[in-house]
Amino acid sequence: xxxxxxQSDFREWLTTGSDDVAARFEPEAQAGLLxxxxxxxxxxxxxxEESFPQTxxxxxxxxxxxxxxxxxxxxxxxxxxxxxxxxHLPAALSACFPDDPEVAELAVLEQALxxxxxxxxxxxxxxxxxxxxxxxxxxLRLVPTARLLxxxxxxxxxxxxxxxxxxxxxxxxxxxxxxxxxxxxxxxSCFRVLDAVEDQLVRDMLEGIAFADVCTRLVxxxxxxxxxxTAGTWLARWAAEGLLDRFHLAQSMSPHPKxxxxxxxxxxxxxx
Amino acid sequence: MSAPSFSGFGLGLRKPHYAEFLETDVxxxxxxxxxxxxxxxxxxxxxxxxxxxxxxPIALHGVSMSVGSAHGLDRAxxxxxxxxxxxxxxxxxSDHLSxxxxxxxxxxxxxPIPYTLEALxxxxxxxxxxxxxxxxxxxxxxxxxxxxxxxxxxxEWDFLHAVSDRTGCDLLLDVNNIYVSAVNHGFDPxxxxxxxxxxxxxxIHLAGHSQGExxxxxxxxxxxxxxxxxxxAHVMERAGPVAVMIERDDDIPPLxxxxxxxxxxxxLLPEKAAA
Numbered sequence: 299x300x301x302x303x304x305q306s307d308f309r310e311w312l313t314t315g316s317d318d319v320a321a322r323f324e325p326e327a328q329a330g331l332l333x334x335x336x337x338x339x340x341x342x343x344x345x346x347e348e349s350f351p352q353t354x355x356x357x358x359x360x361x362x363x364x365x366x367x368x369x370x371x372x373x374x375x376x377x378x379x380x381x382x383x384x385x386h387l388p389a390a391l392s393a394c395f396p397d398d399p400e401v402a403e404l405a406v407l408e409q410a411l412x413x414x415x416x417x418x419x420x421x422x423x424x425x426x427x428x429x430x431x432x433x434x435x436x437x438l439r440l441v442p443t444a445r446l447l448x449x450x451x452x453x454x455x456x457x458x459x460x461x462x463x464x465x466x467x468x469x470x471x472x473x474x475x476x477x478x479x480x481x482x483x484x485x486x487s488c489f490r491v492l493d494a495v496e497d498q499l500v501r502d503m504l505e506g507i508a509f510a511d512v513c514t515r516l517v518x519x520x521x522x523x524x525x526x527x528t529a530g531t532w533l534a535r536w537a538a539e540g541l542l543d544r545f546h547l548a549q550s551m552s553p554h555p556k557x558x559x560x561x562x563x564x565x566x567x568x569x570x
Numbered sequence: 571m572s573a574p575s576f577s578g579f580g581l582g583l584r585k586p587h588y589a590e591f592l593e594t595d596v597x598x599x600x601x602x603x604x605x606x607x608x609x610x611x612x613x614x615x616x617x618x619x620x621x622x623x624x625x626x627p628i629a630l631h632g633v634s635m636s637v638g639s640a641h642g643l644d645r646a647x648x649x650x651x652x653x654x655x656x657x658x659x660x661x662x663x664s665d666h667l668s669x670x671x672x673x674x675x676x677x678x679x680x681x682p683i684p685y686t687l688e689a690l691x692x693x694x695x696x697x698x699x700x701x702x703x704x705x706x707x708x709x710x711x712x713x714x715x716x717x718x719x720x721x722x723x724x725x726e727w728d729f730l731h732a733v734s735d736r737t738g739c740d741l742l743l744d745v746n747n748i749y750v751s752a753v754n755h756g757f758d759p760x761x762x763x764x765x766x767x768x769x770x771x772x773x774i775h776l777a778g779h780s781q782g783e784x785x786x787x788x789x790x791x792x793x794x795x796x797x798x799x800x801x802x803a804h805v806m807e808r809a810g811p812v813a814v815m816i817e818r819d820d821d822i823p824p825l826x827x828x829x830x831x832x833x834x835x836x837x838l839l840p841e842k843a844a845a
């Protein structure tokens with residue numbers, strides 16, 4: 299038998315456990331085949347359990363393992379990274395729990411937090427550096443781990459309760475879908491809910507937007523005085539949360555900034 | 571060109587011990603990490619790797635290269651590993667004499683190959699490609715196995731000898747794997763070590779195993795057992811300068827326990843080497 303044919307048979311054995319496939323190997327190999335199949339399934343199961351601790355806690359060990367086993371049967375891994383395999387679980391949960399949409403959303407959130415945890419590094423603008431930026435020309439861009447999720451249930455509240463050992467709320471469908479911003483600050487993955495105005499701004503900040511345009515948008519949304527005040531407040535918050543990509547702002551840094559910020563981080567650019 | 575000659579004692583870097591490696595002076599000469607755990611874009615794991623690298627030489631040990639794959643290597647994987655190699659400048663880069671991938675499939679397990687002339691050609695082509703892609707000599711590790719193939723045309727040690735001769739790769743000798751496979755397949759572990767080109771062995775793994783229903787299983791979840799220590803002592807009689815380490819992947823004990831095992835390894839060094 300060629301190596302190609304042997305490896306094809308071996309793959310078929312691992313993914314099906316078929317007696318017919320096992321019979322293609324020598325009788326002395328049967329005990330070893332079982333060890334390899336156990337290793338194969340156990341490593342995938344362990345990967346899924348470790349990747350979704352809160353989802354597992356929410357639905358319980360047995361249901362979780364049942365869904366995981368269904369996924370392992372239906373979808374063999376195709377990447378060298380086990381992390382990539384975990385990304386398939388939310389869809390499997392959605393198919394197995396059609397009447398409990400918070401289950402899949404919980405898993406989507408966990409996956410997004412994991413992705414952020416190992417996502418690209420970026421130096422974030424610190425609050426103390428706000429005053430060094432020339433805000434007339436500054437472009438705001440979020441750190442590369444930032445992404446948005448839309449959830450239709452209170453999965454985020456469930457995750458927060460489970461991850462801090464509090465009693466989770468009962469699952470419910472939200473009256474209005476929530477937009478979650480997920481990112482990594484330092485070494486810690488974070489998320490928070492955005493309102494509609496910040497959601498729209500953040501979508502542009504993922505690609506890069508002039509701070510002057512941010513101010514214009516906020517003035518349109520909240521009026522002249524409150525819009526400017528909100529721009530200053532949100533800018534300070536984004537910096538404090540480690541959301542702003544410092545590299546992108548580096549070109550706007552000036553030793554003599556035209557628009558110094560309030561040192562408490564609450565002020566607005568003086569002539570915006 | 572061979573991998574660098576290095577003599578010392580080390581441990582695998584595992585999460586429960588991160589803080590001790592970062593905050594205390596752990597008396598080891600090198601640490602080994604699983605390459606794939608750090609083939610990521612960024613975040614805390616890579617930050618820790620860089621900080622540990624500032625204090626210790628690092629050996630990159632892979633589990634997913636699949637040098638025994640009849641379908642060849644995954645070039646995207648190689649490219650990602652090369653980036654990590656360039657960044658870390660490791661002491662060694664190693665992987666196993668096994669396969670794990672076919673097109674659109676990865677078993678995430680170290681699967682056995684038959685020791686045939688055809689497989690030898692395939693493995694040598696793959697290792698040569700990997701060494702070219704990485705720009706360095708690799709270490710290839712003997713696997714533990716639960717199946718042997720009647721179609722094999724040579725022993726595992728003859729196969730590894732031929733691989734090393736043809737590709738110039740060096741070897742990582744896992745003494746526990748020799749023992750596990752010897753028991754499972756009924757060969758003499760001392761014949762195995764006698765047949766190995768010891769001058770090509772740059773690194774040694776020591777680990778524990780478990781008794782399965784009918785086979786020994788390479789679980790890395792127990793201390794190194796007496797038969798493996800005996801075999802190790804025998805290996806060290808013939809070994810040249812080599813990097814010796816304890817490989818523990820499950821039921822990971824306090825670091826002090828692993829350091830005690832490492833002291834046992836040091837104590838088994840023949841007098842000529844210890845001097």
